């Protein structure tokens with residue numbers, strides 16, 4: 536057991552340090568600056584944020600992009616976004632810039648922004664879909680006029696120290712790198728134009744940097760064992776015990792108790808796991824050639840609606856999903872040879888929003904899987920997922936020796952052995 540724990544700890548540390556997600560090895564976010572024209576004192580650029588992450592999206596209140604100017608540049612104007620602070624523009628007499636900050640932070644506009652301030656792919660309040668969920672909505676753009684800057688590709692200086700919030704911390708951005716100028720295809724497809732100069736910034740996500748504790752936990756049950764395997768106690772940390780409320784508390788009836796707060800504090804229902812989200816996996820039915828699983832996601836945060844949520848699950852039988860009820864499903868094949876991971880997400884206008892706790896705060900689905908009789912078994916915890924991610928963050932699984940076991944099935948040592956084997960396999964995916 537000690538070794539298993541050590542292996543898991545090692546895995547977690549390893550993936551954190553490298554900001555590398557084994558289930559989304561190519562997932563990153565790029566921020567591309569295309570200089571479209573030079574002006575008398577600077578340039579006009581189109582800035583494009585592309586979310587290439589398969590299952591991690593930018594939820595409301597959306598992204599914030601920051602950088603530090605190399606010299607004394609200012610932003611004359613922006614369409615499709617805005618700088619959150621104007622800063623000190625007192626040395627300008629007639630024409631006042633949009634922002635004079637040395638390190639501006641820019642956010643998207645809201646959908647109701649005046650038409651003349653909008654730009655293509657803007658004005659979604661910073662909400663950007665994951666690439667795997669909706670590639671057409673995985674982009675956000677704004678146009679910016681920059682002054683007091685270089686006015687040619689020889690004199691312009693690239694901004695430094697890019698930062699990205701999405702909306703919380705977790706992203707790390709590399710330096711801006713000059714890349715071959717972007718080519719734009721005219722709408723009729725008959726002519727190509729190109730940017731005068733292009734640079735890219737690549738940002739990657741690390742859950743370890745985003746938060747100290749997991750954000751969700753997993754519980755298990757099965758038709759063959761009446762015992763439920765609950766989430767681990769304090770799976771998401773118990774530091775907030777003092778601020779949680781019981782579901783029958785009178786506080787919840789106060790007007791506005793469940794409104795989103797300026798300080799973003801959550802209001803959790805008191806549970807032994809103290810997680811905002813719980814995923815439950817129930818092995819429901821055993822047929823001759825198929826088996827059926829029920830999946831339920833529960834929200835314990837009174838101040839959060841999870842819109843366009845995603846659930847990613849790794850299980851060896853996901854290569855043979857026959858039918859998924861009430862959720863959308865998409866297999867993810869990050870490694871061509873292994874088809875054991877899939878993404879579940881809600882159906883638009885039906886259950887794509889996981890509502891706040893207390894108000895229908897759960898969504899559920901059933902999955903029918905076809906057995907491969909050579910590998911299928913209810914023994915040794917095989918029927919339970921190997922990894923679970925909610926909204927791109929890994930959920931805390933119960934310890935392997937607590938999984939529901941078959942009555943009379945033997946020993947838990949078998950179970951531990953199989954888990955040991957699978958940890959070694961996972962370890963190998965990182966190192967080998």
Ligand SMILES: *[C@@H]1O[C@H](CO)[C@@H](O)[C@H](O)[C@H]1NC(C)=O
Nearest residue numbers: 560561562563564565587737
């Ligand atoms: C970012 O992701 C894209 C798309 O998956 C990939 O082509 C590119 O190589 C990645 N860039 C970096 C720096 O990892």
Ligand SMILES: *[C@@H]1O[C@H](CO)[C@@H](O)[C@H](O)[C@H]1NC(C)=O
Nearest residue numbers: 687688689713716731732733
């Ligand atoms: C700058 O522009 C000139 C032509 O105007 C081009 O030859 C040169 O490659 C460009 N340099 C960069 C860094 O883009």
Ligand SMILES: *[C@@H]1O[C@H](CO)[C@@H](O)[C@H](O)[C@H]1NC(C)=O
Nearest residue numbers: 602603604605638695696697
């Ligand atoms: C950029 O970040 C580096 C390292 O974090 C820091 O040393 C440097 O001072 C920063 N530069 C500016 C202009 O903020």
Ligand SMILES: *[C@@H]1O[C@H](CO)[C@@H](O)[C@H](O)[C@H]1NC(C)=O
Nearest residue numbers: 565566567583585714715735
């Ligand atoms: C720059 O970013 C764009 C996406 O915005 C991507 O298509 C392109 O491949 C990137 N270029 C390089 C050299 O990474």
Ligand SMILES: *[C@@H]1O[C@H](CO)[C@@H](O)[C@H](O)[C@H]1NC(C)=O
Nearest residue numbers: 787788791793794891893894
């Ligand atoms: C707050 O909670 C109450 C009671 O649970 C519910 O009726 C109300 O719709 C919620 N209000 C908001 C703004 O979510």
Ligand SMILES: *[C@@H]1O[C@H](CO)[C@@H](O)[C@H](O)[C@H]1NC(C)=O
Nearest residue numbers: 596597700702703797798799
């Ligand atoms: C709350 O979130 C907003 C938007 O992301 C951010 O600007 C603000 O700084 C956050 N407040 C705190 C106290 O973290």
Ligand SMILES: *[C@@H]1O[C@H](CO)[C@@H](O)[C@H](O)[C@H]1NC(C)=O
Nearest residue numbers: 768769773774776806807808
């Ligand atoms: C928080 O509550 C849980 C369950 O009620 C308890 O096990 C844990 O010790 C508490 N932690 C703190 C710091 O109070």
Ligand SMILES: *[C@@H]1O[C@H](CO)[C@@H](O)[C@H](O)[C@H]1NC(C)=O
Nearest residue numbers: 793794795837838839840891
């Ligand atoms: C969640 O959505 C409901 C219905 O759209 C809304 O009434 C409520 O205010 C939202 N709650 C939060 C915390 O945003």
Ligand SMILES: *[C@@H]1O[C@H](CO)[C@@H](O)[C@H](O)[C@H]1NC(C)=O
Nearest residue numbers: 853854855856857866868874
């Ligand atoms: C992966 O499995 C799914 C069924 O869950 C199947 O539809 C898909 O074709 C498989 N993909 C590959 C590359 O084998």
Ligand SMILES: *[C@@H]1O[C@H](CO)[C@@H](O)[C@H](O)[C@H]1NC(C)=O
Nearest residue numbers: 854855856905906907908909
């Ligand atoms: C699904 O399982 C059946 C029965 O074992 C097998 O014939 C079929 O090849 C499997 N499909 C995939 C994609 O592995």
